[in-house]
Amino acid sequence: MIIDWKALAPELSRPLLKGGVGKVHLLGMADAALGLAGKGGPAAALYTELGCDLLLAAWEHDCLDGNTAGQLLALHRIRPVLRPEVLAVVSAVHGSGKPENQSYLNRLLQKRETDKTFRFLEQQREKEPGALFWSSQALMVGFYEAEYDRLAAWLHADTAIPAPLKERIMGDVAFAREDFATAVFHYDRAARSLPLVTYSVRLAEAVYRAGDKPRAVALWKAAAAQRPWCINTLLRLHDVATGLDTDVRLPEGRGAALLYTWNKAEYLDRALECIAASDMDGNRVIVLDNGSTDATPDVLKAWRERMGRDRMEIVSLPLNVGAPAARNWLMQIKALADCRWVAYLDDDAMLPPDWLGRFGAAMHAYPDALAWGCKVVDHGNPMVLQAVDLHLDEGGEVLPAPERMEPYTRRFSVSDIHHQELDFGWFDYVRPCASVTGCTHMYLRETLVEHGGFDLRFSPSQYDDLEHDLRGVLHGRMPVYTGHLRVTHMKRTGKAARTDSGEFGNAYANMYKLQMKYTAAEFETMRCNDEAAGQTDLLVKLLHLDS
Incomplete structure (x- = not known):
């Protein structure tokens, strides 16, 4: 598959430039690609191939999801795209069934009562030992709550998960524990059984962290050749190949x-x-x-x-x-x-010892940036991503309103792909974006003074940092994100981040102010500037990789 980024239809180029991971994101792009293919034209064959691969990638990212497996099988019946060994596993996942009534489980998940949830899931596994739905829920809870011992025990007891998928998941558990040698062992076994690109990328990251850079680069190159649409792999490969991922230099x-x-x-x-x-x-x-x-x-x-x-x-x-x-x-x-x-x-941000040197490297690589930001993860579970490079999406969504407030139509939204993924290295790269997190960020003081202060209308907090970035993006001045600096944040997402009605009302009101501060046309200019900066950055890096 050859991707001409400049020739891609906007329905695909825009979301692909934001990222090539996240099941929901991938499903949306697969639907868009197959829809374009159905219209015919000279690019129909490319969009068909791209749509099929995006759907396969969506399943690879959530391999026990029966719904995605079903979509993949339906597509395969129309256009055979699955190798026999992959088809067998996808069929097994789809055929494992799904309970009709999930109301009690949903209540447990909403409360985030981990012990009670696992006990319930274990009971359901005993009642329905072939239903992979319960396994998928156990994995979701286990990874997001860092219950790795429970996950290991579950995998040992679960006889329904197909062997290649179990190897992949065991690799994920070892990776989360930072036992990269064991992760390599399991990912190797999984990739030999199922020739899936996502498995090769997982293996590459584990191999790299285990200390074998040449093999990791070779694996990334092979994955990039198979999936040239996955910008995360391309950017990761570029930074490792050029040494940007290890560059540490204090700011001038x-x-x-x-x-x-x-x-x-x-x-x-x-x-x-x-x-x-x-x-x-x-x-x-x-x-x-x-x-x-x-x-x-x-x-x-x-x-x-x-x-x-x-x-x-x-x-x-x-x-x-x-x-x-x-x-x-x-x-x-x-x-x-x-x-x-x-x-x-x-x-409440916990910085690594080389944080300033990491910022200095990003400043050296992108000296004209508006600001420089970093990757932020949950301090209690560093596999959970809180913030990466943010990009602008189009508006149009009607946002539900709190009590005594009217709903309104968004003029823009911000990408949330990182909330669909755990931190398996997908966002470890440097590039321009629309906004970086206000948790830990850097400015040249001259730029900061010229750009103007933070808007007091966003007091006491929420979105003042986002507005500050967007003000620059409107005029083509882009922030730059470095995923090579990882900061852990004590403020948790989820259970420990519940807010009272006053805090929620303040956040809602501040987002409304931000949505209305700029016109729809101005937000479209920001989105176009974000897209143009991302595409230009990618094309330069592709030229470097091809040289």
Whole structure:
């Protein structure tokens, strides 16, 4: 399959440039490709082949999903696309059945009661030992709750999962445990039994992390040749082949790490410990205390004693002015007058020792970026992705409203592909995007001042960082994401991130403000700028890989 990115129909080029992973995302693109193929024309054969492969990839990403297996079998009856060994496994998954009543399970999943959920699933497995639906639910809960011992026990007891799929899942468990040698063993066995591209990519990542770069590069090259539409593999291959994934260099000039905090003494203490243990090259740390009433002042005082007053400055406010005002306050501090760059760091973000060098490498690779951001994962379970490179989707969706508020039609939305995947290295690359997370990001101070402050209308928090990025994207100034810097975030998604009605109402209201701040035409300009930057970046990297 040969992909001419410039000639692809927008219905495919736009989503493909955002990413080539995520079951729901892949299913949508498969439907679009097959729909285009049905219209005929000179590209019909390409769109047919592409649609079939996208559907196969969707099943590969969630191999126990009977629904996707059924769609794949229906397509195979019309256009045989599956090798016999793959067809046998897909047929087994589809034929394993699915319970009609899932209401109790759905209630358990909503409550995130892990022990009770696993007990229920084990009971159902005993009642229906051939139903892979229960296994798929156990895997979902186990991976997202980091219950790897339970997953291993489940796989040992489950006799219904086809052997190649069990090997793949055992590889996933070992990968999540960072036992990459064992992951390689299982992925190797899975790939020999089922010649699936996703298995080869999983194997490549495990091989690379186990220390065999040449074999990993060869596997990635083979996968990229088979699936030239999967931008994640292409970008990963480029960065490893060029050494960008291991590049660590401190930013040029002086700079400062800026934090603002409110009543998170325990997290702040740990965050400052990470900063103190990192290579800051003598650069300053400035913390704004937003009127904390807990032990935050004591934590800050202790760390200033340890770091030294020449390295750490504390700004104490009598009340919480909110995130946008705190960011603006920090950017105007006199101590930054001689700084070339500044990094905004959340008070519950745990940084690796080389975080500044990772940012420096991204700055060196993309010196004209509006801002530089990173990959953020859940601190309790680092396999769960919270933020990667964000890209703009078209609007049109009617957003349900909280009580006493009217629903409205979105003018734009932000890609959420990373919420459909665990962190198997799919997002470990550097490239421009529409927005980077405000949890940990960096600016050239000159750019930050020229670009303007964070909008106070988004107080006390939520979406002020997104709006700040989009303001630049509107004029063609793009943020840059580096997935080679992974930051763990203490604030969890899911069960531990439930919010009260006031917080939800504030987030809803701030999103409404953002949706209405710019016209639909302006959001379309932003989306086009995001797409153009992504395509240009990809084509340059493809030329490098072909040379």
